[in-house]
Amino acid sequence: MNNNGIGVAGVAGGTGNGDGVRLMSCQVFSGVSNPSDEIISRAIKYAADHGASILQCSYGTSANFTSDRQYEENSPLEIEALRYFMAQNNCAAMDGGLAIYSAGNESKNISNFPGGYSKCISVTSIGPDCLPAYYTCYGQGCNIAAPGGEIVGFSGGERAGVLSTTCSELTGSDYGYMQGTSMACPHMSGVAALGLSYALSKGKHYTRDEFISMLLTAVNEIDSRFEGTKSTGAKITLEDYRGKMGTGLTDAYQLLMQIEGTPCLKVSTNKLELITLTKHFGGSAQDLTYLDVEMSKEDMDKLGITSAPKMYNGQLMIKCTKPGVARIKVSAVGGGTRPGSETIMGGIEISKEFAIIARETGAENGGWL
Structure with a gap:
């Protein structure tokens, strides 16, 4: 060789x-x-x-x-x-x-x-x-x-x-x-x-x-x-x-x-991103009632996230200040504005896990990204 x-x-x-x-x-x-x-x-x-x-x-x-x-x-x-x-x-x-x-x-x-x-x-x-x-x-x-x-x-x-x-x-x-x-x-x-x-x-x-x-x-x-x-x-x-x-x-x-089988959501660092989840939650994704956005503190620290990600007008709002990868889980109601229970008629809770991939838009030090 x-x-x-x-x-x-x-x-x-x-x-x-x-x-x-x-x-x-x-x-x-x-x-x-x-x-x-x-x-x-x-x-x-x-x-x-x-x-x-x-x-x-x-x-x-x-x-x-x-x-x-x-x-x-x-x-x-x-x-x-x-x-x-x-x-x-x-x-x-x-x-x-x-x-x-x-x-x-x-x-x-x-x-x-x-x-x-x-x-x-x-x-x-x-x-x-x-x-x-x-x-x-x-x-x-x-x-x-x-x-x-x-x-x-x-x-x-x-x-x-x-x-x-x-x-x-x-x-x-x-x-x-x-x-x-x-x-x-x-x-x-x-x-x-x-x-x-x-x-x-x-x-x-x-x-x-x-x-x-x-x-x-x-x-x-x-x-x-x-x-x-x-x-x-x-x-x-x-x-x-x-x-x-x-x-x-x-x-x-x-x-x-x-x-x-985990969908990837790609974001740029140091930029407030609004991500539409239509292809993951269906054509009515922006009109769904969202219950929760879960991300561990460890994963937030890994991506330099200081404000917890949340849903805003049917879009996922997130800002990463560090490049890297992490996981996030989004929950919503399928049919109605609240989950059904023994005492209340409602929809079904649905959830999706995503991989957040944060990448720099440029290398400030002229080195490998």
Whole structure:
């Protein structure tokens, strides 16, 4: 395993305690030589035959393919191996396998392949400022963004990169800072592995398409940040990246909430938010009688909430001053203005638990959000 591969492994599943994901290393590169179609296909098939459910690949080619057909004609063995991998049922929580690739580091307005293949997930890279990394590919074929680091242009220097394991024979240390969509990709693979593990613990089962849909919708919005220019390793115009970094920035907590069936309510920090609950309590949500909003003091402190959340004109009013995640429960009356009892005719008490996800609108210190 080379230095890139060791760094990728540390991001995807490393905890230092031996309790992370199970990793299988399938070497396809040798020195400066690029692997052949046959070598790559054999590695993919080996992984499928030996129990892998996620294919984590921080490699790709910038051959300027613009369709699946072009890729299939150029790499027939690799595409056949990918289809074979995706057809295996190596995880009880999901039918089939996932193939996750880095989008590429050439700053092109198109994903590298195999990531650009419609059945694969292509991962773009954001820097510590939650803006596109200067090197990342973007645009057609790119599906989702993840932290990839930028080791130049920030006050923290190399620490604005992604800390992971390194090859001590090459670097003189077991740990170091890296950058690239090669680092963003294992973040996504690690989130996917966490999600499948959580699904197993909950006794859930999904088709491959269902799980991919959850992965790509468990995100934080980033496009609204893309204004003006950014100059780190190179100068980029941020508006060029709007709608082209994928569905958003991956969020592991949102994926876990989707798996357990808990709706997520996203809010910005330091802003009084009014959240309409129509899609959770029905079309008449704003006209319901609400009984209570419950949130523990611990969760309020975690999000820096000083005034208890409450219902106001049929909307949830909340202000968080700290980023983080917490739980909240809202109770209402279904039918009437009060719950029925032995002595009073009324409606039925209904309640919903939500996950509050508070995110900063920007990083004041120029560091990781």
